[in-house]
Structure formats: structure tokens, C-alpha cells
Amino acid sequence: MTGKIYIVDVTNRDGVQTAKLGLSKLEKTMINLYLNEIGVFQSEFGFPTTSHESRYLQANAELAEMGVLKPIRLGGWIRATAEDVLTSFKLVPNIRHLNLSVSTSTQMINGKFQGRKTKDHIIGMMVEAVDTAARCGIESIGVNAEDASRTDIDYLIKFATAAKEHGAHRFRYCDTLGYDTPFTIYESARILAKEVGIPIEIHCHNDLGMVVANSIAGAKGAIDGGQDAYINTTVNGMGERAGNADLVAVILAATKSKDFAEKYQLGRRIHLLKAWKIARFASYAFKVPIPINQPGVGANAFAHASGIHADGVLKDPQNYELYDFAELGRGEAEVVETGREICSGEYSGVSGFTHIMGKMAVPFKDPILPKNCLH
Numbered sequence: 001m002t003g004k005i006y007i008v009d010v011t012n013r014d015g016v017q018t019a020k021l022g023l024s025k026l027e028k029t030m031i032n033l034y035l036n037e038i039g040v041f042q043s044e045f046g047f048p049t050t051s052h053e054s055r056y057l058q059a060n061a062e063l064a065e066m067g068v069l070k071p072i073r074l075g076g077w078i079r080a081t082a083e084d085v086l087t088s089f090k091l092v093p094n095i096r097h098l099n100l101s102v103s104t105s106t107q108m109i110n111g112k113f114q115g116r117k118t119k120d121h122i123i124g125m126m127v128e129a130v131d132t133a134a135r136c137g138i139e140s141i142g143v144n145a146e147d148a149s150r151t152d153i154d155y156l157i158k159f160a161t162a163a164k165e166h167g168a169h170r171f172r173y174c175d176t177l178g179y180d181t182p183f184t185i186y187e188s189a190r191i192l193a194k195e196v197g198i199p200i201e202i203h204c205h206n207d208l209g210m211v212v213a214n215s216i217a218g219a220k221g222a223i224d225g226g227q228d229a230y231i232n233t234t235v236n237g238m239g240e241r242a243g244n245a246d247l248v249a250v251i252l253a254a255t256k257s258k259d260f261a262e263k264y265q266l267g268r269r270i271h272l273l274k275a276w277k278i279a280r281f282a283s284y285a286f287k288v289p290i291p292i293n294q295p296g297v298g299a300n301a302f303a304h305a306s307g308i309h310a311d312g313v314l315k316d317p318q319n320y321e322l323y324d325f326a327e328l329g330r331g332e333a334e335v336v337e338t339g340r341e342i343c344s345g346e347y348s349g350v351s352g353f354t355h356i357m358g359k360m361a362v363p364f365k366d367p368i369l370p371k372n373c374l375h
Contacts, residue, residue: 003222003223003226003227003228003229003264004223004228004229004265004266004267005219005223005228005229005230005231005254005264005265005266005267006041006042006228006229006230006231006266006267006268007039007040007041007042007230007231007233007247007250007251007266007268007270008040008041008042008043008044008075008201008230008231008232008233009035009040009042009043009044009232009233009234009235009247010043010044010077010203010232010233010234010239010244011031011035011043011233011234011235011238011247011282012028012031012032012043012044012045012046013044013045013046013047013077014044014232014234014238014239014240014244015234015235015238015239015244015286016028016238017239017240018238018239018240018243018286019240019241021238021286021287021288022286023285023286024285025053025055025056027285028045028046028056028060029056029059029060029063030281030285031043031235031278031281031282031285032045032060032063032069032072032074033068033069034235034274034277034278034281035072035235035278036069036070036071036072037271037274037277037278038247038270038271038272038274038275038278039268039269039270039271039274040072040233040247040268040270041072041073041230041267041268042072042073042074042075042097042230043072043073043074043075044075044076044077044099044232045057045060045074045075045076046076046077047076047077047078048076048078048087048088048091048092048095048098049078049079049084049087049088049091050091051091054091054092057074057076057091057092057095058092058093058094060074061074061092061094061095061096062094064096065094073096073097073140074095074096074097075097075098075099075140075142076088076092076095076097076098076099077098077099077101077144078098078099078100078101079100079101079102079129080100080101080102080125080126080129080130080143080144081125081128081129082128082129082131082132084100084129085098085100085129085132085133085136085138086132086136089136095138096138096139096140097138097139097140097141097142098133098138098140098141098142099141099142099143099144099172100126100129100130100133100141100142100143100144100168101143101144101146101172101174102122102125102126102144102145102146103122103146103147104119104122104145104146104147104148104151104155104156104159105146105147105148105150105151106119106150106151106152107147107150108146108147108150109122119155122159123158123159123162126143126159126162126163127162127163127166130143130163130166130167130168131166131167134166134167140169140170141167141168141169141170142168142169142170142171142172142201143159143160143163143168143170143171143172144172144174144201144203145159145160145171145172145173145174146174146176147174147176147177148172148173148174148175148176148188149173149174149175149176149177149179149180149184149185149188150176150177150179153188153191153192156173156188156192157191157192157195157196160192160196160198161195161196163198164196164197164198168198169198169199170198170199170200170201170230171192171196171198171199171200171201172200172201172202172203172230172232173185173188173189173192173200173201173202173203173218174203175202175203175204175205175214175218176203176205177205177207178204178205178206178207178208178210178211178214178241178242179207179208180204180210180214180218181210181214182210182213182214182216182217183217185202185204185214185217185218185221186217186218186220186221186224187221188218188221189202189217189218189219189220189221189222189225189229190221190222190224190225191221191225192222192225193221193222193223193224193225193226193227194225194226197226197227198227199222199227199228199229199230200218200221200222200225200227200228200229200230201229201230201231201232202214202215202218202219202222202229202230202231202232203232203244204218204232204244204245205239205240205241205242205243205244206237206239206241206242206243206244206245207241207242209242211237211242211243211244211245211246212245212246212249212250212253213253214245215231215232215233215245215250215253216231216250216253216254216257216260218231219231219254219264220260220264223264228267229264231245231250231254232244232245233245233246233247233250234246234247235247235248235278235279235282236279236282236283236286236288236290236294236297237249237294238282238286238288246294246295247275247278247279248275248278248279248294248295248296248297248328249294249295249296251270251272251275252295252296252323254266255270255272256322256323272327272328272329273327273328273329274329275296275297275328275329276297276328276329276330277329279294279296279297280297296323296328297328297330301325302321302325302330304320
């Protein structure tokens with residue numbers, strides 16, 4: 001068994017689609033910086049066909065070229081159409097990685113396209129988009145099957161095989177409505193990995209409360225099928241409706257759960273010490289408190305009130321804690337400012353931005369870098 005697990009975080013694409021919430025371009029840039037620090041393989045950093053994001057995307061791509069955002073990859077999300085590929089290169093000429101998405105279930109093909117598309121049309125449209133992206137020089141192409149969990153497996157195999165034959169590097173299995181169980185997604189991922197022979201990306205939602213379990217089970221299926229697995233996450237589980245798979249919870253599940261880490265290993269080193277910092281920043285940026293019982297970073301994750309628990313943990317923390325709080329970068333006292341406050345936002349100047357970043361232990365050696373972040 002040689003497959004590895006890689007984390008593709010989609011906070012800046014799916015997380016920002018959380019109803020009633022959002023992030024400024026500056027906050028997205030900082031999320032990318034933190035994701036790079038923690039060791040995430042790729043950040044899906046936005047929509048390259050959206051004009052108001054183009055300068056932010058160009059600036060972050062420049063930061064990647066300069067080595068500031070490195071080794072993390074920055075990937076854009078677009079519809080699987082040739083038109084969207086060409087628009088992406090028009091608005092963000094320096095984009096290097098793309099994920100192309102289209103609905104594949106009978107429900108969505110009929111419900112969204114209203115009889116204008118057949119399943120064969122969907123594959124043809126996707127193939128044309130992949131070919132166009134390859135001609136434009138994209139370094140990595142992911143093809144997404146929206147609503148894969150409600151799509152016939154034989155059609156998914158046909159769809160993913162066509163994507164691979166035309167140069168796609170990964171196939172994203174999207175449990176768009178959180179419909180899967182750990183058992184069903186394991187089997188689907190295993191079959192796709194084995195039959196198609198392409199790395200499988202697992203994208204799950206939490207509508208039935210199984211998002212982390214499904215993500216881990218899907219990755220297991222992909223590796224058991226002989227391929228690398230890519231798990232999609234968002235910081236603090238932000239995302240549409242009930243949210244996506246929480247970044248920290250997925251990392252903890254992949255590295256701490258029973259018998260898993262010994263057999264299924266991460267392909268890139270994760271710096272768990274950065275977990276507390278990125279979770280707290282996302283909470284601040286989204287203006288959503290971290291749930292008190294959130295794994296690893298919630299206020300009660302290491303809190304003990306029961307007499308038996310308190311006695312046990314005081315004698316030996318491993319009695320009631322699977323991992324130590326210090327592993328996640330927790331333990332320091334919090335300081336709350338009650339005097340002067342310099343805030344960040346979409347219209348922050350270079351001086352204020354540099355000050356805030358310095359307080360968060362992200363200093364700029366080159367004075368031009370803050371300007372690039374603010375573009």
C-alpha cells in the first residue's frame with residue numbers, strides 16, 4: 001500500500017459561500033498564509049472567473065511565485081466549460097492549478113439543465129474544458145463530479161475515465177448533500193480508484209453529521225483502491241448549510257484515530273502546532289465563535305468537570321485526553337486589548353496591515369510584500 005493522504009483546503013472557495021458570511025480579500029490572503037504554515041497541500045483560493053477576485057488571485061499567485069506562499073499550491077474553482085477556462089486565463093493569467101466542476105447525478109442534470117443536457121453532453125462539455133485547460137498550460141487539473149454520491153457508479157467510472165484520458169490529474173468525488181455514509185463512500189472511492197486508476201479527492205458536507213467520518217472513510221477507500229487520496233477541508237468546518245469537513249478535526253482523525261495512522265499516512269508533514277492560531281483567526285475573520293465542543297480547538301476540548309475525570313486527568317492526562325493541548329499550539333494565556341486597536345479590512349493600508357501581521361508572527365522582510373497582499 002503506497003497511497004498517501006493530502007489536504008486540499010477549500011475555505012477560500014466553499015467556506016466563503018457560507019450563507020450570511022464571507023471574508024475580505026485580505027483575510028483570504030491571511031488564510032492562505034496560515035494554510036501554508038500548517039502544511040496544507042493546496043488551497044482552493046477562489047473563483048478565477050469572478051472579476052472582483054481577479055486582483056486578489058493575481059496577487060496571491062505572485063506571492064507563490066516569489067516563494068512567500070510556498071510549497072502550498074493555489075487552485076481556482078470554475079465550471080467545467082471551455083469558456084470558463086479561457087475567462088480564467090484572461091482575468092488571472094498567472095493561475096497554475098484549476099478544478100473544473102459539473103453536476104453528474106440524474107437529479108441535478110435534469111433539475112438544473114431542464115432537458116438541455118444529457119449525460120453524454122456532460123462528459124463532452126467536461127472533456128472540452130479539460131482539453132482547453134491543458135492547451136493553456138495548466139500544471140494540474142482536477143475534475144469535480146458534483147453530487148457524485150447520488151450518481152450511478154458506472155457513470156462516474158465513465159466520467160472519471162474520460163477525464164483521466166484527456167489529462168486530468170485528480171477526480172473529485174463530491175458528497176454535495178452529505179448523503180453518503182462512511183460505508184458507502186469508502187466503497188465508491190475504492191471502486192473509482194481501482195477501476196479508473198486516478199487519485200481521488202474527497203469533498204464532503206455535513207448535512208447528516210458524518211462529514212469527518214466520511215472524509216476519512218473516503219480517503220481509506222481511495223488508498224485501498226491503489227491511489228493517493230485528497231481530502232477537502234475548511235477551517236472550523238465553515239461551508240454551505242451544515243458546513244464542510246473541519247481542517248483540524250480531519251488532521252486529528254487521520255493522525256490519532258485507532259489503527260488508522262499506522263496504515264494510512266499523510267503525504268506532507270502537518271504542523272499541528274499551528275492549529276490553534278489558524279482556527280482562532282478564522283473565527284475572528286468569519287465573526288463566528290469556535291463551537292465550545294469543537295475537536296482540538298473548542299473551549300471545552302481539554303476541560304474536565306466530572307470528579308472522576310478531573311481526578312483521572314490530574315493523575316495522568318492520557319487517562320481522558322487522546323492528545324495534549326500543547327500539540328495544537330494551545331496553552332498560552334490570551335491577552336485582550338482594551339485600549340488602542342488597529343483593525344484589518346478590505347481597505348487597510350500598508351502600515352496597519354504590516355503591524356497586524358507582525359503581531360501574528362508573520363513579518364515581512366521585503367517592504368513590497370504587504371502591497372502585493374493588499375492588491
